Amino acid sequence: MERPLSWTEQVCRILFVWSVFAGAAVLYRNMLHIAIDMFVLMLPQRLQTLVLWLNQGLILLLAVLMLWFGLQISIGTLSQTFGALEISPATFYFAAPFCAALMIVFWVEKLFDPARRDPLGDVHL
Template sequence: MRRIEEALVTVNRALVAAALAAIFAIVFVNVIGRYVFGSSLSWGEEVARFLMIFGAFAGAGLALREGRLVEIDLFVSVFPERLNTMIRWGAVVVMGLFMALVFWFGARFVAFGWPKETMATGISRGIPYLAIPTGAALFLCHLFFFARRFVSRDFESDGDYPGQDG
């Protein structure tokens, strides 16, 4: 199981990094093209937007692992540790149910958008919409592996990912 978790984190980090690198390259080429050569990529803004949305959805599970999701713990912190632990397990269940719904409705949204085309690239709208169920599935996988550590507030830092030296 540990090797599967390590592979999940490694692949997820690579996907987010690739999306960010592609966004940077597209925007950089577009700016240079527009201000130096007087023309830009007609599809650049649309693709960069799609990649930014994908990066946000794909990075949510990694944010969970680092404790970077928004949390208001002032109210919870006044309770005894045992009740605090039960509340955090409840949060895991709610996150899991919510992301399962996001996956379900995201998949339906992909099917809805599949026959339609995007404006600039002319690809199926279902392709960029895949970011929703893909991100939800990645989040659910991270939640499955990380739930126990989430409850104990054992968050990871940059060098603490499974399989990473640091």
């Protein structure tokens, strides 16, 4: 017990980072992410639809930016090594673009699947 395994902390950190990003993508797909829709629900139906499509457009924009810049950072750190495992920091950074790509796929899925389009309704699995 005097000399704990140093690699375990790094493995836990990698798994934590990946689970957070993967969880965000899955929550988005299942419409379980945090949303404050009180004000949107007060709007007329046409404005509700407009606001919700603008919201989805912003989500797509942020996912594309996260994919683009995440790839740049990840690729830029491939040659570096980190910690006891001597792995690249890209192991952490690739979580962002990978899960951003998943979010983009889920966004397209919502676009073409009318059952998944209702952001104010129940979750459709």
